[in-house]
Structure formats: C-alpha cells, structure tokens
Amino acid sequence: MNYDPLHSAHPANQDWPSSYWSSTVSQPQPLDSITGTQSADVVVIGAGYTGMLTAHYLASQFDVDCIVLEANQVGFGASGRNAGFVLKGSGRLGYGQMAKRWGIDVAKGIYREFTQAVERVDDLISEHQIACEPQQTGYLKIAHNPKHVHKLQSAADFIANHLGGQAEFIESNRFKQEFMDHQQAFGAMRYDDGFGINPLKLALGYKQMLIDKRVAIYERSPVIEWQQTAKGHVLTTPDSQIVARNVVSAGNAYTPKKFNPLIDRRYLPILSNVIVTEVLSDEQLAKAGLHTHQVAMDTRLLKYYYRLLPDNRILFGGRGAVTGADSNNPKYAQRLYRAMLEAFPSLSSTSIAYSWTGWIAAALDDMPHIYSQDHTSYSLGYCGAGVSFSAQAAQRIAQSIVGEAIPQLPLYQQPLPKFPFSRLRRVGQRGYYHYAWLMDRYR
16 A cells, blocks of 8 residues: 555555455445536545445435545545454543543543444444444453553543443453453453444445445545635546535545645544454464453553454554555564564464555544534544544534534534644654653653
8 A cells, every 4th residue: 555645646546455354355346436517415525434424324314415435445445444443432532631621521521422433333233234243342451561550440430430431440360361361461441332343344334325325425536626616615536526515524544635724734644554363273362361352452652452353363453654655564564463472472373364554543632523614524533443433423524514513522613733844744753653662661
C-alpha cells in the first residue's frame, strides 16, 4: 500500500488490502462508477463504516436522497484493514481526565455515547444478520508494568462509582489463570462489553444493507475536486460532476491532505501494522495459557492490541512505518512478532502468516469530532477505535443534517483543532515515537 494521505492527491487506483480478512471472502465485482451530471440532497464521500451507516440512517430513518462515493472498492480503507475491535471508547483521554476538563456530566454523556456505539454495532449485526464472526464479549485493558496497576484500578472504580458502568479490575494471578498467561501483564481492567469481529465482512454487510435499501453506492469514483458555489457543493470525479446541498466527508484517515478548508490540517494519519499467525495447535494454546477470545490492549503509549481469532490464530497489532512509502518494510512486522514473543514466549515456533498496514486518524486533542458547518459534515479522529464509534457518529451526522438536536458534548459541538506547523507533522510524529518508546520502557 503506497497511498499516503499527506502526499497523495487522492486515494484512487488502490487495490484491496492483502490481509487475513481478504483471505476469508471472495472479492466482489466492482459496482459501477458514477458518470454524467448528477444531483442529490446529500453526497457521502467514503464508503467505509461511517459513510455507509450515515447513508443508511439518512435513508431508513429520514427518507433522505443520498449518494455514496467510494474511491476504490468498499473495504479498501480502514474498514477492511483494522483489527476488528468493537470497543467502548475512542482517543486517549480517560473518563477521569474528561471529568476534570469538562465536568462529570459531560464525562457521563461521552461514556453513554461510547456505550451506545458498541450496542449499535451489535444491534446492526443482529438485525441485518451480518455474518462477521462476532466473538466472546469483553474488553481487557492490560497493565504492561506495575506502575499502571493503580491507574487501572482507579479507572475501574471511577467508571463503577461515577459513570454507572460495568468495569472490574483483575489482579495478575487471576488474569493469567483465567484469561492469558501474558508475561508482561500485571493486572487488567475488564469492560463487560466490546467484542471482536471480522471487519471486512462487517463492511460488506453494511454495503449489502445499502444495496437492499436501494441507496446508490458508486465505486472507483474518487472526488478529485470539491467546490462550494452558489448552486451548492460541486463535486468532480473522473467521469462525473455532482451538485449536492449537503456533503459528508467520511474518509477519516484516508481523506486527502488538501480536500476542504473545513477539514484540511485537522488530523495526523498514522500507520498501524497488523500481523496474524498461522493456526495454533491445542498444545500451543495450552502452553501460551490462552483461555479467552476477548479483545485486549495494553497501557503503553505505543499500544499493542491482540486477540485470539475464531480459527485459533493470534492477531497482534501496533504502530507501523511513519510514511506510506515505507509501509511494506518487513521490519515492522518483525518488530510486532518480537513483541508478541515477549508476551507469549512459548509461541516462538509459530510464524507470521499475514501482515498488512492501514491508516488511522489521530486528533490533536486525542478525541474524535463530528462537526457540521455550511452544509458540510465530517467525522474525523477515531484514533483507532472507529469500528464502534463510527456507528454512533453516523447516527449523529444524519440527525444533524435533518435538523434534529444532538447531545451537547465536545464530540459534536467543537471542530477538530488544527495542527500547528502542519507541514512538520511527520517530524513531530517521529519525535513523539522516540519519546513514547522511552516512556513505555521506563515509566
């Protein structure tokens, strides 16, 4: 994958991801691209989770005419590359930090939004019978050193005592006996919701929902120019020009560097790398002490995330290269493999079967923003937790477009802050990686 949001003009002419997920499905025949002169009340740019669900809610709840444009094929971007973690949360801010910044009522409101996001994905899977292999519920946040044990204990207490949520702290011995014999785990906080899925099958399930609803999805239709005129928004693709009253930018980290003044310079694209092992035998599972299919993530600044897949492979992910040009360098997969063996040394006899990368969007203030202005809406900054929150974001965007009130929360009422010295974002990213590595190692 050579696409780089900070260098490429647009993400067109890219192949489907060569990933474990793509090995589990047959690639569909492409849908038609858009041609000629068109018009619509709403045009959604990007047929990922956010874009497709925004169109779904607009059509099914509000009977709004909309068109969805996808630069490649559904599943090309983050929706077909992520780790398949349906989590309650997004960004780096803890709920205690939110309460200090905005007050307890806002923290409760954000917690409700994140909780509803997980429930919303679960409901969509059930209602539309999407065969995306949902796994055992539970999200484990693992203390990677003794200093983080108290932080997780405090976080679990705060959620239970102030937010009315379900979170428990699991001490180290119980964690290793009941969940996984992780050599760098010193305890964990467990949410009772959250679960793993096959993200590409989920995306294709959402696509089928739109097809069944007769919502127009056009593939291989990148927006190469976006103008705001007296007629409305004028979007140009290679073979078409579309006039729209409202436009939703739903590309998240696959949004081009220069796209629209409301969006430009408001996020940092970061490459995440994922490896999947070959199938583990019962003996290997027993030696590694792997007793759960719940999703897991550690407390590092440069986080590792992992889970046991339905066919008993281990998925293990973390940061990748800094630039798209370096994305396929095998050293990043090997780095993840070494990290996996530090956690589960008995797996040294297993090998990497799949490795791939994908872009996530980081926000300067470490939280996602869904924002609308001048008939333009965007959802950006999922920070790696977009499988669930994209569903809630899509609902809120749809409500906003039709004029319904949405919660008065920073997620929805404030635009994403722009990155200062945006041309130096990559320089700052490299510096942060060095800083975070030292903090993760010594703090």
